[in-house]
């Protein structure tokens with residue numbers, strides 16, 4: 720009971736601390752490149768934003784999401800969690816192809832815009848289609864970050880930063896667990912199939 724009481728007091732103090740913080744007190748997110756070993760970066764912390772699902776074309780019940788996704792994919796895409804750097808499927812993948820949303824099979828990022836950011840997460844300069852990737856300002860955890868998600872199904876993807884040369888784009892720091900890779904050959908076939916279906 721004593722331990723629980725102490726925890727409650729500590730929690731109350733932490734809540735008060737965050738409640739007292741004004742905008743000017745929030746600190747800029749420290750990114751993976753600036754972190755010492757063991758430190759957790761802005762990309763490595765979960766997000767806490769409200770994603771407007773009313774416009775999402777793909778809506779699924781909780782049971783359907785659980786059925787479709789692995790527990791790790793569910794944690795990242797549906798609970799705005801994050802995966803560890805360098806220990807995820809695509810951080811150093813260099814194969815030519817396209818990365819789809821794990822939640823709705825929408826093509827989101829092309830490997831031609833993928834680059835090695837050194838952070839340990841797959842990083843892209845821009846999405847394939849701007850309207851497919853929504854941005855939500857995230858003020859949680861005392862930081863100001865830009866959360867990114869799939870607008871078609873509302874799945875959380877990661878964060879976006881403006882620390883690359885502007886002419887190249889932005890740095891989309893994306894969780895592998897939110898993506899599904901398709902080779903260029905299969906992607907071209909997928910596009911052809913969809914086009915012929917649309918024409919029929």
Ligand SMILES: [Zn+2]
Pocket residue numbers: 820821822823824825869870871872873874
């Ligand atoms: Zn999606």
